[in-house]
Amino acid sequence: MKKMASQRRFFQQFITNLSKRRTKLALQLSASAAVASMPIMYWSHNARKERAEREHEVATRIRIPSVQTIDDLMVEKCQPGDVILFDRRSECCAAGFSAALGCLLGKTILCDEEDGTRSVERGSYEHCGVVVPGLSDAQGAQHDSSNLCLLEATSGNGIVCRPLLTRLEMSRSRSVMLLPLSCPGEHRLQDVITGLEDESELSEKTKFLKKTMNDELIKFRDKWLTDSQSQGYENQHSYLSIMGAFLYLTNLYPTFPIPVSPSAWLVVSALQECGAAMKLNEKQAQQTRVEDFTRDGRFFEKNSVRLRPGWKFLSPVAMRETSVS
Incomplete structure (x- = not known):
């Protein structure tokens, strides 16, 4: 009996000591995690504060009638179907740590070194959006550049459609590049610099193509905005970006049904729906990177976005x- 009581006291003491050690270890780990997370919390607070200040600045900006800013002039050069590339600053991602990590991994893994095959000289473009008709249905709004919006996949708000001018003014990217899309029979080479082409000079076939493209972009815009809200895409974008970058790095992306770059996949899907891009299978569309827009598909079969003839x-x-700052 004495032996059994001694063994029982031993086990009780052992369990008590083990519990104390676990508690101590848990406290140490919690303290370490708190210390490690402090810089992240400080960065996140500053990023959100700077974003809020930028939003307030843009919202309260004084607009002088008949006086155009550089952003106003840039928006006038855009048309539905154009693609806009962003060389973002990962440290400015106000949507949280996962969004910043996805941006950083995209720039590190998915952006190629400059090899002379790109149409842009500098920049690590890992995010993009497509210009779509705006939400206004007023008469003549389809020809008003101020009604243009940018459809893009984001971490904070999911798939969003924001006024193009506001999006440019809010951007803190290092570089923003416009890729004008030209349909068969359209002559925009000089118009991108001096202004838009007079629609009265377009052939009936070209007018039909442009109208069809606009209508399909509107349908695509409305569908994806609805799906994004119903499926909670804003909670998935960052993790899809991180997983896509890692799968591309390990060369496992062909075996998984997720996009390498969610923003590039959305834009390619939009161009396919409006009839501009070649109808690839779903897997090929999911393997598109933002970098692929910087190569001419007429000369590069791989790592490029291939458009339909014309x-x-x-x-x-x-x-x-x-x-560089």
């Missing part, structure tokens, strides 16, 4: 100058 991207137009 469609082409014109020379890129810088909407923001590249900065």
Whole structure:
């Protein structure tokens, strides 16, 4: 009996000591995690604060009638179907740590070194959006550049459609590049610089193509905005971006049904729906990177976005100058 009581006291003491050690270890791990997370919390707070200040600045900006800013002039060069590339600053991602990590991995893994095959000289473009008709249905709104919006996949709000001018003014990217899309029979080479082509000079076939493209982009816009809200895409974008980058790095992306770059996949899908891009299978569309837009599909079969015959991207137009800061 004495032996059994001694053994029982031993086990009780052992369990008590083990519990104390576990508690101590848990406290140490919690303290370490708290210390490690402090810089992240400080960065996140500053990023959100800077974003809020930028939003307030843009919202309260004084607009002088008949006086155009550089952003106003840039928006006038855009048409539905154009693609806009962003060389973002990962440290400015206000949607959280996972969004910043996805941006950083995209720039590190998915952006190629400059090898002379790109249509842009500098920049690590890992995010993109497509210009679509705006939400206004007022008479003549389809020809008003101020009604243009940018459809893009984001971490904070899911798939969103925001006024193009506001999106440019809010951007803190190092570089923003416009890729003008030209349909068969359209002559935008000089118009991108001096203004838009007079629609009265377009052939009936070209007018039909442009109207069809606009209508399909509107349908695509409305469908994806609805799906994004119903499926909670804003909670998935960052993780899809991180997983896509890692799968591309390990060369496992052909075996998984997720996009390498969610923003590039959305834009390619939009171009396919409006009849501009070749109808690839779903897997090929999911393997598209933002970098692929910087190569001419007429000359590069791989790592490029291939358009249908007669469609082409014109020379890129810088909407923001590249900065090393």
